[in-house]
Amino acid sequence: MKRTPNTSHSFKWSWLRHGVQVVALVLFAAPVLLAGWSLFGVSVGGDDPVSTPADLPFFGSLSSSTVGGVTLLDPFGALQVVAASKTFELDWLLAALPVLIVYGLVRGRAFCGWICPVNLLLELVDAVRRKLGLKVRETPVPRHAKLWIALAVLVLSALTSFPVFEAFSPISALNKGIVFGAVAGVWVLAAIVVAELFWGHRVWCRALCPLGGFYEALGRVGMVNVKYDREACIHCDACRKACLADPSILDPVLTERDILVRAGDCMACGSCVDACPTRALALGLVRSAKPAEAPAGERVEA
Ligand code: SF4
Ligand code: SF4
Structure with a gap:
């Protein structure tokens, strides 16, 4: 016997998730912004001591951060560095392992859903798209394409001796834009937003993002x-x-x-x-x- 519809959910996962996404964004941006304000204070004659982000218990980016003096690395970024440099250091493995274990235990793509600021941005763009009544296709690109793109990024990193995704990652573009006001990565973000508005629903996150592809490979064990x-x-x-x-x-x-x-x-x-x-x-x-x-x-x- 089927239940009757009940639309009055008292709790929404999206409320909690958006809260976590915003906290993550603030957590990564705040230390650098605070240090910037200190330096600004000194430049205008203030005499407060200048703290640097490295003095704080938490600072860094989604690629690399320090928590209580412990260095953490994005495992996909670390793999690109290994491929690009053709070297391997135990420290890189030790820094990437905690991240790998946490997402492995929870669910690989929980990073995409709960932490990544690009997902937050695209949910906002999606809401605007729906408001404007713009219709786009659901799956213009097969969802597993991102697995192959992740592999291609690693091969290209090895061939060019450069961690390729780090150069055009919209996540670091957004980070740098918020923290430093850098506009160099705006074109990547603009392309993703245009694709969302006119090409396919969530096409970047669903099918194209190599980091999403990496976490998809990890995702089934969560x-x-x-x-x-x-x-x-x-x-x-x-x-x-x-x-x-x-x-x-x-x-x-x-x-x-x-x-x-x-x-x-x-x-x-x-x-x-x-x-x-x-x-x-x-x-x-x-x-x-x-x-x-x-x-x-x-x-x-x-
Ligand atoms: S939302 Fe999905 S799971 Fe829930 S009743 Fe509709 S089809 Fe079933
Ligand atoms: S990604 Fe997973 S949890 Fe999120 S809506 Fe789809 S099936 Fe549900």
Whole structure:
């Protein structure tokens, strides 16, 4: 027996997620901005001591940061440096490992859903696009293209002896723009925004971002999953329309071939859970990966 629609969810994952995205943005921008203000104070004759970001318990960027004196590296950035320099240092592995372990345990693309500032920007652009009534295609590029782009970035880094994605990454462009007012990376961000408005819905995050591709490869092992209750589902398609990753990753559950969204693409963002009128979806720690829990029919590769 199907449940009746209930649209009055008291809690929305998107509220919490947007809060985390903003806190992450402020956390990375604040130390450098504070140091800039100190220097500005000195330049106009103030006598407060000038602190540098390195004095603070946290500073850095999404590529490389220091937390309580411990250096952390973006694993994909570290891989590019290894490919470009053709050398390997244990320190790089030790700095990338904690990040890899955290996202590996949670869900690889939780970085995309909860931390990446480009995702936040694109959600805003998407809201504007919908307001303007601009229609774009859902999947103009296959979602797994980003896996191949990530591989191409590593090969190109090796061939050019340069960490290629770091040169045109919209994440560092946004970081540098906010912190230093740098406009050099604006063209990358502008191209992504134009693509969102006129070419394809979330095409950058869904199909093109090599960092998203890297985390997709890591994504299937995470313990935070979306769970499906087939008794409650009324097949309204609201979850597919809301999915930040790709509507097709919900197909295995909606066709009752699985009870968990297992695709490495899933960002654990909770947008589908927020959109579901009958609470047929829930986001949480689900360790079970037993295909036997699925109803009749075989599990599908997502
Ligand atoms: S399936 Fe749900 S949690 Fe996963 S990316 Fe799509 S909307 Fe987010
Ligand atoms: S799981 Fe998806 S299709 Fe089913 S009721 Fe919820 S939003 Fe609608």
